Amino acid sequence: MAVAQIRNLTVRYGSFTALRDFTADIPEGAVGLLGPNGAGKTTLLKTMLGFVKPAGGSASVLGLDVQRDERRIRQVIGLMPEQDCHIPGMSAVQFVAYAGELAGMPSAQALRRAHEVLEYCGLGEARYRNVETYSTGMKQRIKLAQALVHGPKLLLLDEPTNGLDPAGREDMLELVRSVSHGKGVNVLISSHLLPDIERVCDYVIVVTTGQLRATGRIEDLKKLEGQPLDIELREECPGFGDRLIEEGFRVISAKALHWRVQAPGTPEELLPRVMRAAGAAGAQIRGFGLAERSLEEAFLAAVGPQGGPQFHV
Amino acid sequence: MSSPIADLSYRHYEGVLEPPRHRWWAIAKTTMRQAFRKKVMWVVSASSAWYYLGMVFVMFVLDQIAANRAPNAPDPMEAFLLRIVWKDQFLHGFGFGQILFLLGALILGAGTIANDTRANALLVYLSKPVTKRDYLLGKWFGVFLPLLAIMLIPSLAFFLFGLMSYREKGFVSQDPLLFLKLLLMFPLGAAFHASLVIGFSSMFNQGRLAGATYAALYFVTNFFTQAMVVVHVNLTMGRGETSEAAKAALPIVHSLYYASVDGLNIGMAKAILGTAGSPYFGIPSRMQMVPAPPLLPVLAIMVGLSALMLFIAWRRIRAVEVVG
Incomplete structure (x- = not known):
């Protein structure tokens, strides 16, 4: 109400x-x-x-x-x-x-x-x-x-x-x-x-x-459009990206231990596929979850970056 | 040490709420309570009775002299009672009290809206279920009621004294409507002061500035009034016959005499009591008093000025300051 x-x-x-x-x-x-x-x-x-x-x-x-x-x-x-x-x-x-x-x-x-x-x-x-x-x-x-x-x-x-x-x-x-x-x-x-x-x-x-x-x-x-996932690895693993692509993921970004990937399906459906890719690449997963943007990014997206308001963080 | 309140968690208030029509009274009560916390207010209140105390003292002394006088010697008390006009004593009490009523109005009212404006208190008032009307009414009564009490209580006490002690000496027979006239005269005087000081208070955001402005208006116009008294005395107490020019000037002088806060109040009192006044404390004097003005024009001016000042206050009371 x-x-x-x-x-x-x-x-x-x-x-x-x-x-x-x-x-x-x-x-x-x-x-x-x-x-x-x-x-x-x-x-x-x-x-x-x-x-x-x-x-x-x-x-x-x-x-x-x-x-x-x-x-x-x-x-x-x-x-x-x-x-x-x-x-x-x-x-x-x-x-x-x-x-x-x-x-x-x-x-x-x-x-x-x-x-x-x-x-x-x-x-x-x-x-x-x-x-x-x-x-x-x-x-x-x-x-x-x-x-x-x-x-x-x-x-x-x-x-x-x-x-x-x-x-x-x-x-x-x-x-x-x-x-x-x-x-x-x-x-x-x-x-x-x-x-x-x-x-x-x-x-x-x-x-x-x-x-x-x-x-x-x-x-x-x-929340980001298309519900991308954030994956955090315990150690760097160069072959992890290829295994993810084999499992049907699109790699959005990869920064050392932090990967952002996207694929159709719910996080529950995607988790076994991520684990399979990690097993195949010999990577250890430390964190897994829906990717989020910061509130500031969300608001800048809402109001537009050009000439948008200045929020204090 | 633990807090005296054992449960510090937030709980919703589910108790009774008084109807909105009582809100102005909460404001009036607090305004009065705050004013009477100041010691100077008590001093002013006590001092406002000084003329009546003086009269009581004079009568006590005369009574003592009369009681101890030699046989066949004239009774000074009888002579005194023949000289005085009872209702004039209330006029003098009111007139001499004017400066104290001004002080009372300044203490009670100068900061009442000005200080609220300075402290953004209007946001507190008006964000509660309190309307502008409640606020103004509460503030006005918060000034008016104590001022009325300061004016009326000594006068009613003296009236009671006169009624009980001098009923057979003309206290009632001189003016049977005296009590009703007092009940009309004092509230009008208090309302006039209250309205003016509330108006001035709303124009400033510092009580001292509001008070200084009202006091300045009072004293500047009062100086003018006193100047008219001097002119009146010169015109009426000169040697020989009053000239034609002086006779023609007198009505103008008399009208101008009432052109002040003090003058309007005294004019209103004279008009209601139906007297021009008489010498103070019954002391014989050749001085002619300025005659009473007609009541309606004086009342019209007082009501008009009061309405103007309250209208200004009404316009100035806002929860939101719009900066263009």
């Missing part, structure tokens, strides 16, 4: 078109919204929240229309914005409890829940400190905590690892992965960082210049 359905959505800021005829279904689970800076990712999130009125098309989130049911949508969504945001003059626990009250939780429940969520986000020790004294990593965590406090069904994370050092980034990704798997929370992560998306998400939507460029499961996008 789709968490959000977007149909021919067009969003304009004055004469600038940020999203153009955008159509996509956002499935349940952890979904990455990938695109370079200025691609329209944040605009899509803000349209889903009802902050921006579309110039055309329609969108629904959890079955609610973004133009008619803004308030009900925000009841079931949590937003972690890209930029720093907090309520001035509040400690973390006051801030998160207040965010809960704004979502309709009674004061006592909001306070109890704030303590729980802050512990979960790793801010338990610092919860009585003023948010203005927090480090960048802590500010990212508190933004996640205020987005989670009311138990949203969909969490929108806008560049959640922005400004974080490598260790902080790892922690944040682990936290996002944890919340998005097996907790009943669907997550839509907007990012221009390929490894972040690959680490956390199962599904990806690629946006550039306000248009949908690719969409699908990450593992499907990484």
